[in-house]
Amino acid sequence: MSRFSNLGHRLYQGEVSFDFVGRRKLWYSISAIIVLVAGIGLAMGLKLGIEFEGGSVYTVTKPGLTVSQAQSAADSILHDTKALVQSTDKGSVKIQISAEEQIPAETFISELSKDLAVPANEINAQVIGPSWGEEISKKALLGLVIFMVLVTVYLAIAFEWRMAIAALVALIHDLLITIGVYALVGFEVTPGTVIGFLTILGYSLYDTVVVFDTVKENAKGITRQNKVTFSEAANAGLNQTLVRSINTTVVALLPVAALLFIGGGILGAGTLNDISLALFIGLAAGAYSSICVATPLYAQLKEATPEMRALAKKVAARRAADAKAAEERAAAGLPEEDPQADADDDESAGMVGQRNQPVSKSRTRGRPSGKH
Structure with a gap:
Protein backbone atom coordinates (compact mmCIF):
# COMPACT_ATOMS: atom_id res chain seq x y z
CA MET A 1 0.00 0.00 0.00
CA GLY A 49 -39.43 -6.88 -16.74
CA ILE A 50 -43.14 -7.05 -16.19
CA GLU A 51 -43.05 -3.50 -14.86
CA PHE A 52 -42.48 -2.43 -18.47
CA GLU A 53 -44.27 -5.15 -20.46
CA GLY A 54 -47.01 -6.10 -18.05
CA GLY A 55 -47.73 -9.46 -16.50
CA SER A 56 -48.39 -11.21 -13.20
CA VAL A 57 -46.28 -11.68 -10.08
CA TYR A 58 -46.97 -14.49 -7.66
CA THR A 59 -45.24 -14.48 -4.30
CA VAL A 60 -45.18 -17.85 -2.53
CA THR A 61 -44.34 -18.08 1.16
CA LYS A 62 -43.32 -21.53 2.35
CA PRO A 63 -40.45 -22.55 4.64
CA GLY A 64 -37.80 -24.52 2.76
CA LEU A 65 -39.16 -23.74 -0.69
CA THR A 66 -36.35 -23.47 -3.24
CA VAL A 67 -36.17 -21.59 -6.50
CA SER A 68 -35.75 -24.81 -8.49
CA GLN A 69 -38.89 -26.31 -6.98
CA ALA A 70 -40.93 -23.21 -7.80
CA GLN A 71 -39.44 -23.08 -11.32
CA SER A 72 -40.40 -26.72 -11.99
CA ALA A 73 -43.94 -26.14 -10.76
CA ALA A 74 -44.39 -23.00 -12.87
CA ASP A 75 -42.97 -24.71 -15.97
CA SER A 76 -45.33 -27.65 -15.58
CA ILE A 77 -48.32 -25.31 -15.35
CA LEU A 78 -47.31 -23.11 -18.30
CA HIS A 79 -45.83 -25.99 -20.33
CA ASP A 80 -42.74 -23.87 -21.10
CA THR A 81 -39.88 -22.10 -19.31
CA LYS A 82 -41.01 -18.50 -19.68
CA ALA A 83 -41.62 -17.96 -15.99
CA LEU A 84 -38.93 -16.06 -14.09
CA VAL A 85 -38.43 -17.33 -10.56
CA GLN A 86 -36.38 -15.45 -7.97
CA SER A 87 -35.93 -15.59 -4.23
CA THR A 88 -36.62 -12.49 -2.16
CA ASP A 89 -34.89 -11.09 0.89
CA LYS A 90 -37.96 -12.05 2.99
CA GLY A 91 -37.59 -15.80 2.48
CA SER A 92 -40.28 -16.00 -0.18
CA VAL A 93 -40.17 -17.02 -3.83
CA LYS A 94 -41.38 -14.67 -6.54
CA ILE A 95 -42.72 -16.04 -9.85
CA GLN A 96 -43.08 -13.60 -12.72
CA ILE A 97 -45.20 -14.39 -15.77
CA SER A 98 -45.36 -12.11 -18.81
CA ALA A 99 -48.64 -10.81 -20.21
CA GLU A 100 -48.25 -13.18 -23.19
CA GLU A 101 -49.29 -16.09 -20.98
CA GLN A 102 -53.07 -16.18 -21.23
CA ILE A 103 -53.80 -17.94 -17.94
CA PRO A 104 -56.22 -16.63 -15.30
CA ALA A 105 -54.70 -15.81 -11.94
CA GLU A 106 -57.18 -18.09 -10.13
CA THR A 107 -56.21 -21.06 -12.30
CA PHE A 108 -52.47 -20.51 -11.83
CA ILE A 109 -52.83 -20.11 -8.04
CA SER A 110 -54.91 -23.29 -7.81
CA GLU A 111 -52.41 -25.37 -9.82
CA LEU A 112 -49.43 -23.87 -7.99
CA SER A 113 -51.04 -24.57 -4.64
CA LYS A 114 -51.38 -28.27 -5.55
CA ASP A 115 -47.87 -28.69 -6.97
CA LEU A 116 -46.10 -26.96 -4.10
CA ALA A 117 -48.46 -28.11 -1.33
CA VAL A 118 -49.04 -24.53 -0.28
CA PRO A 119 -52.39 -23.11 0.85
CA ALA A 120 -53.86 -20.81 -1.74
CA ASN A 121 -54.01 -17.96 0.75
CA GLU A 122 -50.20 -18.16 1.07
CA ILE A 123 -49.83 -17.18 -2.59
CA ASN A 124 -50.07 -13.47 -3.26
CA ALA A 125 -50.97 -12.38 -6.81
CA GLN A 126 -50.31 -9.01 -8.40
CA VAL A 127 -51.29 -8.14 -11.97
CA ILE A 128 -49.49 -5.28 -13.76
CA GLY A 129 -50.82 -3.84 -17.00
CA PRO A 130 -48.50 -2.88 -19.88
CA SER A 131 -49.80 0.70 -19.90
CA GLU A 307 -4.19 29.62 -30.02
CA MET A 308 -3.33 26.04 -29.10
CA ARG A 309 -2.05 25.30 -32.60
CA ALA A 310 0.17 28.37 -32.29
CA LEU A 311 1.33 27.17 -28.87
CA ALA A 312 2.20 23.75 -30.29
CA LYS A 313 4.37 25.44 -32.95
CA LYS A 314 6.12 27.53 -30.29
CA VAL A 315 6.80 24.45 -28.18
CA ALA A 316 8.14 22.54 -31.18
CA ALA A 317 10.40 25.45 -32.13
CA ARG A 318 11.65 25.77 -28.54
CA ARG A 319 12.45 22.08 -28.34
CA ALA A 320 14.19 22.08 -31.70
CA ALA A 321 16.32 25.04 -30.60
CA ASP A 322 17.12 23.36 -27.28
CA ALA A 323 18.10 20.15 -29.04
CA LYS A 324 20.34 22.04 -31.46
CA ALA A 325 21.95 24.00 -28.62
CA ALA A 326 22.55 20.79 -26.69
CA GLU A 327 24.25 19.22 -29.69
CA GLU A 328 26.47 22.27 -30.15
CA ARG A 329 27.43 22.31 -26.47
CA ALA A 330 28.19 18.61 -26.54
CA ALA A 331 30.32 19.05 -29.65
CA ALA A 332 32.23 21.90 -27.96
CA GLY A 333 32.70 19.85 -24.79
CA LEU A 334 30.76 22.31 -22.65
CA PRO A 335 28.69 21.18 -19.65
CA GLU A 336 24.94 20.91 -19.91
CA GLU A 337 22.79 23.88 -18.97
CA ASP A 338 21.61 24.22 -15.39
CA PRO A 339 17.99 22.96 -15.16
CA GLN A 340 17.33 25.69 -12.58
CA ALA A 341 17.56 28.21 -15.40
CA ASP A 342 14.65 26.50 -17.14
CA ALA A 343 12.69 26.61 -13.93
CA ASP A 344 13.33 30.34 -13.67
CA ASP A 345 12.13 30.74 -17.25
CA ASP A 346 8.95 28.84 -16.39
CA GLU A 347 8.36 31.04 -13.38
CA SER A 348 8.72 34.21 -15.41
CA ALA A 349 6.50 32.89 -18.21
CA GLY A 350 3.73 31.45 -16.07
CA MET A 351 4.09 27.97 -14.58
CA VAL A 352 1.78 25.24 -15.79
CA GLY A 353 0.77 22.50 -13.36
CA GLN A 354 2.02 21.76 -9.87
CA ARG A 355 5.22 23.32 -8.62
CA ASN A 356 7.00 23.12 -5.30
CA GLN A 357 7.25 26.59 -3.78
CA PRO A 358 10.66 27.55 -2.31
CA VAL A 359 10.81 28.24 1.39
CA SER A 360 10.77 31.98 1.98
CA LYS A 361 13.54 33.44 4.08
CA SER A 362 12.67 36.50 6.10
CA ARG A 363 15.22 39.16 6.88
CA THR A 364 16.92 39.03 10.28
CA ARG A 365 17.92 41.94 12.43
CA GLY A 366 21.64 41.46 11.67
CA ARG A 367 21.07 41.41 7.92
CA PRO A 368 21.42 44.77 6.22
CA SER A 369 18.29 45.97 4.55
CA GLY A 370 20.09 47.65 1.67
CA LYS A 371 18.65 51.05 2.60
CA HIS A 372 20.94 53.89 3.50
Missing part, protein backbone atom coordinates in the same frame (compact mmCIF):
# COMPACT_ATOMS: atom_id res chain seq x y z
CA SER A 2 2.90 2.36 0.76
CA ARG A 3 4.27 1.76 -2.73
CA PHE A 4 0.90 2.71 -4.23
CA SER A 5 0.78 5.87 -2.12
CA ASN A 6 4.32 6.71 -3.19
CA LEU A 7 3.29 6.22 -6.82
CA GLY A 8 0.38 8.60 -6.32
CA HIS A 9 2.74 11.22 -4.87
CA ARG A 10 5.17 10.83 -7.77
CA LEU A 11 2.31 11.09 -10.27
CA TYR A 12 1.09 14.25 -8.60
CA GLN A 13 4.55 15.82 -8.61
CA GLY A 14 5.11 14.88 -12.25
CA GLU A 15 8.03 12.54 -11.52
CA VAL A 16 6.13 9.68 -13.18
CA SER A 17 3.62 10.10 -15.99
CA PHE A 18 1.47 7.83 -18.16
CA ASP A 19 0.69 9.24 -21.59
CA PHE A 20 -3.09 8.78 -21.68
CA VAL A 21 -3.78 11.78 -23.88
CA GLY A 22 -1.05 10.94 -26.39
CA ARG A 23 -2.46 7.44 -26.84
CA ARG A 24 -6.02 8.55 -27.43
CA LYS A 25 -6.28 6.59 -30.69
CA LEU A 26 -5.66 3.39 -28.72
CA TRP A 27 -8.37 4.26 -26.18
CA TYR A 28 -10.78 5.27 -28.93
CA SER A 29 -10.22 1.92 -30.64
CA ILE A 30 -10.80 -0.02 -27.42
CA SER A 31 -13.95 1.96 -26.69
CA ALA A 32 -15.21 1.43 -30.24
CA ILE A 33 -14.78 -2.34 -29.93
CA ILE A 34 -16.55 -2.44 -26.55
CA VAL A 35 -19.39 -0.24 -27.78
CA LEU A 36 -19.71 -2.40 -30.92
CA VAL A 37 -20.05 -5.57 -28.83
CA ALA A 38 -22.54 -3.80 -26.58
CA GLY A 39 -24.44 -2.62 -29.65
CA ILE A 40 -24.70 -6.21 -30.88
CA GLY A 41 -26.14 -7.20 -27.54
CA LEU A 42 -28.55 -4.28 -27.63
CA ALA A 43 -29.66 -5.26 -31.16
CA MET A 44 -30.55 -8.69 -29.78
CA GLY A 45 -33.03 -6.95 -27.51
CA LEU A 46 -33.41 -6.17 -23.85
CA LYS A 47 -35.26 -8.46 -21.52
CA LEU A 48 -37.82 -6.10 -20.06
CA TRP A 132 -48.20 1.36 -16.52
CA GLY A 133 -44.85 0.11 -17.78
CA GLU A 134 -45.12 2.26 -20.91
CA GLU A 135 -45.72 5.33 -18.76
CA ILE A 136 -42.72 4.50 -16.57
CA SER A 137 -40.54 4.03 -19.66
CA LYS A 138 -41.51 7.44 -21.04
CA LYS A 139 -40.82 9.14 -17.71
CA ALA A 140 -37.45 7.41 -17.38
CA LEU A 141 -36.46 8.48 -20.90
CA LEU A 142 -37.63 12.03 -20.24
CA GLY A 143 -35.63 12.14 -17.01
CA LEU A 144 -32.54 10.92 -18.85
CA VAL A 145 -32.89 13.59 -21.55
CA ILE A 146 -33.38 16.35 -18.98
CA PHE A 147 -30.35 15.09 -17.05
CA MET A 148 -28.17 15.18 -20.19
CA VAL A 149 -29.31 18.70 -21.11
CA LEU A 150 -28.70 20.08 -17.62
CA VAL A 151 -25.27 18.45 -17.46
CA THR A 152 -24.29 19.95 -20.80
CA VAL A 153 -25.49 23.44 -19.84
CA TYR A 154 -23.75 23.30 -16.45
CA LEU A 155 -20.40 22.22 -17.87
CA ALA A 156 -20.60 24.76 -20.66
CA ILE A 157 -21.15 27.54 -18.09
CA ALA A 158 -18.78 26.30 -15.37
CA PHE A 159 -15.98 25.27 -17.75
CA GLU A 160 -16.47 25.55 -21.51
CA TRP A 161 -18.47 23.93 -24.28
CA ARG A 162 -15.62 21.60 -25.30
CA MET A 163 -15.61 20.08 -21.83
CA ALA A 164 -19.39 19.73 -22.02
CA ILE A 165 -19.14 17.82 -25.30
CA ALA A 166 -16.38 15.54 -23.97
CA ALA A 167 -18.34 14.80 -20.79
CA LEU A 168 -21.53 14.14 -22.75
CA VAL A 169 -19.74 11.70 -25.07
CA ALA A 170 -18.33 9.91 -22.01
CA LEU A 171 -21.80 9.65 -20.45
CA ILE A 172 -23.31 8.20 -23.63
CA HIS A 173 -20.33 5.84 -23.85
CA ASP A 174 -20.99 4.54 -20.32
CA LEU A 175 -24.72 4.22 -20.90
CA LEU A 176 -24.31 2.23 -24.14
CA ILE A 177 -21.80 -0.14 -22.57
CA THR A 178 -23.96 -0.77 -19.51
CA ILE A 179 -27.15 -1.34 -21.50
CA GLY A 180 -25.30 -3.56 -23.98
CA VAL A 181 -23.82 -5.75 -21.24
CA TYR A 182 -27.27 -5.97 -19.66
CA ALA A 183 -28.65 -7.26 -22.96
CA LEU A 184 -25.80 -9.75 -23.44
CA VAL A 185 -26.13 -11.16 -19.92
CA GLY A 186 -29.91 -11.38 -20.22
CA PHE A 187 -30.82 -9.75 -16.93
CA GLU A 188 -34.26 -8.20 -16.63
CA VAL A 189 -34.62 -4.45 -16.93
CA THR A 190 -36.60 -3.28 -13.92
CA PRO A 191 -37.16 0.09 -12.22
CA GLY A 192 -34.12 -0.78 -10.09
CA THR A 193 -32.11 -1.00 -13.29
CA VAL A 194 -33.20 2.50 -14.30
CA ILE A 195 -32.12 3.78 -10.88
CA GLY A 196 -28.76 2.10 -11.40
CA PHE A 197 -28.36 3.73 -14.81
CA LEU A 198 -28.99 7.21 -13.43
CA THR A 199 -26.65 6.55 -10.51
CA ILE A 200 -23.72 5.55 -12.70
CA LEU A 201 -24.21 8.59 -14.91
CA GLY A 202 -23.92 10.82 -11.88
CA TYR A 203 -20.81 8.97 -10.71
CA SER A 204 -19.17 9.14 -14.12
CA LEU A 205 -19.89 12.86 -14.35
CA TYR A 206 -18.45 13.46 -10.88
CA ASP A 207 -15.18 11.71 -11.72
CA THR A 208 -14.92 13.53 -15.05
CA VAL A 209 -15.51 16.96 -13.48
CA VAL A 210 -12.76 16.32 -10.91
CA VAL A 211 -10.28 15.57 -13.70
CA PHE A 212 -11.45 18.56 -15.75
CA ASP A 213 -11.01 20.87 -12.78
CA THR A 214 -7.38 19.78 -12.40
CA VAL A 215 -6.79 20.18 -16.13
CA LYS A 216 -8.25 23.68 -15.95
CA GLU A 217 -5.85 24.62 -13.15
CA ASN A 218 -2.88 23.23 -15.08
CA ALA A 219 -3.80 25.14 -18.23
CA LYS A 220 -3.92 28.58 -16.62
CA GLY A 221 -1.62 30.92 -18.49
CA ILE A 222 -0.45 28.13 -20.76
CA THR A 223 -0.14 30.41 -23.80
CA ARG A 224 2.42 32.57 -21.97
CA GLN A 225 5.05 29.83 -22.06
CA ASN A 226 6.61 27.65 -24.74
CA LYS A 227 7.64 24.46 -22.94
CA VAL A 228 4.48 22.31 -22.83
CA THR A 229 1.48 21.91 -25.11
CA PHE A 230 -2.11 21.84 -23.92
CA SER A 231 -2.28 18.05 -24.36
CA GLU A 232 0.77 17.64 -22.13
CA ALA A 233 -0.73 19.92 -19.48
CA ALA A 234 -4.02 17.98 -19.66
CA ASN A 235 -2.15 14.69 -19.37
CA ALA A 236 -0.32 16.02 -16.30
CA GLY A 237 -3.64 16.88 -14.67
CA LEU A 238 -4.98 13.45 -15.51
CA ASN A 239 -1.99 11.79 -13.88
CA GLN A 240 -2.38 13.94 -10.78
CA THR A 241 -5.92 12.60 -10.24
CA LEU A 242 -5.23 9.06 -11.47
CA VAL A 243 -4.66 7.38 -8.11
CA ARG A 244 -7.61 9.22 -6.60
CA SER A 245 -9.88 7.98 -9.41
CA ILE A 246 -8.64 4.41 -8.98
CA ASN A 247 -9.11 4.49 -5.21
CA THR A 248 -12.60 5.97 -5.48
CA THR A 249 -13.64 3.39 -8.07
CA VAL A 250 -12.30 0.42 -6.11
CA VAL A 251 -14.00 1.57 -2.91
CA ALA A 252 -17.28 2.03 -4.79
CA LEU A 253 -17.02 -1.32 -6.58
CA LEU A 254 -16.40 -3.43 -3.46
CA PRO A 255 -19.91 -3.18 -1.94
CA VAL A 256 -21.51 -3.41 -5.39
CA ALA A 257 -19.50 -6.56 -6.13
CA ALA A 258 -20.66 -8.02 -2.82
CA LEU A 259 -24.29 -7.40 -3.83
CA LEU A 260 -23.81 -8.86 -7.30
CA PHE A 261 -21.60 -11.90 -6.71
CA ILE A 262 -22.39 -12.82 -3.11
CA GLY A 263 -25.93 -11.56 -2.62
CA GLY A 264 -27.25 -12.32 -6.09
CA GLY A 265 -24.94 -15.17 -7.10
CA ILE A 266 -24.07 -17.23 -4.03
CA LEU A 267 -27.00 -16.42 -1.73
CA GLY A 268 -29.50 -16.41 -4.59
CA ALA A 269 -31.09 -13.03 -3.88
CA GLY A 270 -31.99 -12.46 -7.51
CA THR A 271 -33.78 -9.18 -6.80
CA LEU A 272 -30.37 -7.60 -6.16
CA ASN A 273 -29.06 -8.40 -9.63
CA ASP A 274 -31.01 -5.75 -11.53
CA ILE A 275 -29.43 -2.77 -9.79
CA SER A 276 -26.08 -4.30 -8.78
CA LEU A 277 -25.09 -5.32 -12.33
CA ALA A 278 -25.93 -1.85 -13.66
CA LEU A 279 -23.86 -0.25 -10.91
CA PHE A 280 -20.92 -2.64 -11.31
CA ILE A 281 -20.58 -2.24 -15.09
CA GLY A 282 -21.40 1.46 -14.99
CA LEU A 283 -18.90 2.34 -12.26
CA ALA A 284 -16.10 0.53 -14.08
CA ALA A 285 -17.04 2.10 -17.41
CA GLY A 286 -17.32 5.54 -15.80
CA ALA A 287 -13.81 5.37 -14.35
CA TYR A 288 -12.44 4.23 -17.72
CA SER A 289 -14.27 6.93 -19.69
CA SER A 290 -13.20 9.79 -17.42
CA ILE A 291 -9.54 8.79 -17.87
CA CYS A 292 -9.37 7.40 -21.40
CA VAL A 293 -12.26 9.07 -23.23
CA ALA A 294 -13.36 12.41 -21.75
CA THR A 295 -9.96 14.01 -21.11
CA PRO A 296 -8.26 12.88 -24.35
CA LEU A 297 -11.30 14.02 -26.34
CA TYR A 298 -11.30 17.40 -24.61
CA ALA A 299 -7.57 17.82 -25.29
CA GLN A 300 -8.14 16.93 -28.94
CA LEU A 301 -10.92 19.53 -29.27
CA LYS A 302 -8.83 22.14 -27.48
CA GLU A 303 -5.74 21.48 -29.61
CA ALA A 304 -7.80 22.33 -32.71
CA THR A 305 -8.17 25.98 -31.61
CA PRO A 306 -5.88 28.59 -33.27
